[in-house]
Amino acid sequence: MYITRPLGITLLAVILAIVACNDHEPAPVPNADGTPRSLNVGYGILYANLGDEQYLKTIRLTKTIVTFESISEPTREIIDEIAQLSSAAREELEQLAALSPVIMLDAGEGKQIEQRTRDAIRMTTVKEFFTSKEDFEVVLLVSQSQALRFISHLVKELHVIETNSKRKAWLGTLSEQFEQLYFRVLARLKVA
Numbered sequence: 206m207y208i209t210r211p212l213g214i215t216l217l218a219v220i221l222a223i224v225a226c227n228d229h230e231p232a233p234v235p236n237a238d239g240t241p242r243s244l245n246v247g248y249g250i251l252y253a254n255l256g257d258e259q260y261l262k263t264i265r266l267t268k269t270i271v272t273f274e275s276i277s278e279p280t281r282e283i284i285d286e287i288a289q290l291s292s293a294a295r296e297e298l299e300q301l302a303a304l305s306p307v308i309m310l311d312a313g314e315g316k317q318i319e320q321r322t323r324d325a326i327r328m329t330t331v332k333e334f335f336t337s338k339e340d341f342e343v344v345l346l347v348s349q350s351q352a353l354r355f356i357s358h359l360v361k362e363l364h365v366i367e368t369n370s371k372r373k374a375w376l377g378t379l380s381e382q383f384e385q386l387y388f389r390v391l392a393r394l395k396v397a
Contacts, residue, residue: 245309247363252298252310253323254356258291261349264331268341276342280393287349287386294379301372308372346394353387 262285269275276284302308333344357380364376 244363244366247359247366248298248302248308249310251356251359251363252295254352254359255291255295255298257323257327258352258356259288259295261285261288261291263288265345272341274341276345277397280342280346280397283386283389283393284345284349287353290382290386297375301369301375304369304371306368340397342397343394346390346397350387350390350394353383353390357383357387 265276265281265284275281298310302310330348333339333348360376360380360383364373364380367373367376
């Protein structure tokens with residue numbers, strides 16, 4: 206079948222119109238106070254991730270005590286910095302959540318499946334840390350590259366939908382901090 210140029214252009218225009226109509230996100234569903242639900246859910250996920258990351262130093266020390274296997278000084282510094290930043294960011298988030306509009310850090314939507322997924326990942330990661338035949342430092346750095354990438358992008362997405370100027374500024378700074386740590390972890394992976 207031969208398609209003429211005008212017919213081809215018309216078909217292309219129709220296809221593009223269909224794609225354009227289907228390529229939009231629905232408006233965020235608001236909470237009773239008017240804030241997008243995704244804001245509460247996103248902050249809840251961020252809060253939980255920061256909670257996990259704040260214990261990196263404890264994990265590092267436990268691994269060293271149990272197996273007598275330590276990591277290099279440059280990696281130790283990065284891991285401890287991630288733990289410290291995560292702990293401080295979690296505390297600051299608790300304070301910022303009280304600003305208007307109030308953020309619920311324990312948003313219940315999807316919480317069960319998200320919590321079960323987080324628990325499964327946590328258990329798998331701990332198992333890898335303590336039983337892997339691979340170098341502990343490499344396993345730790347790989348897990349941190351994944352966690353830091355997730356957190357930095359989550360923070361960027363929260364920054365886009367945040368309406369409170371103080372939280373928005375904090376998110377911008379936090380995103381940069383986690384992004385810088387991510388690239389430092391990648392640099393360590395090249396030499397570890």
